[in-house]
Amino acid sequence: MSLIVSDPQPLIMAAFAYFPLTVPVTAMLHNALGTLDPLTAGTVITELFVFGVLVLRVAV
Known part of the structure; x- marks a missing residue:
């Protein structure tokens, strides 16, 4: 959390x-x-939907 607050741009x-x-x-932070x-928000939303679909396909 402190890493995000202090400098949100490093590679990690x-x-x-x-x-x-x-x-x-x-x-969310x-x-x-x-x-x-x-751009990052759109990428995150897309990634969450794709990852969710893949996890559900593997689980069922």
Whole structure:
């Protein structure tokens, strides 16, 4: 959390922003701090839908 607040642009935060297991929390924190740009928001939403569909296809 402190890493996101102090500097939201390093490489590790970019990795957390696109890794499926950490995307929801990281994106919500970026959005709350006002550092989530529209391109990243669209990418995150798309990634969550695609990952959700894949997980459901594997599970069922």
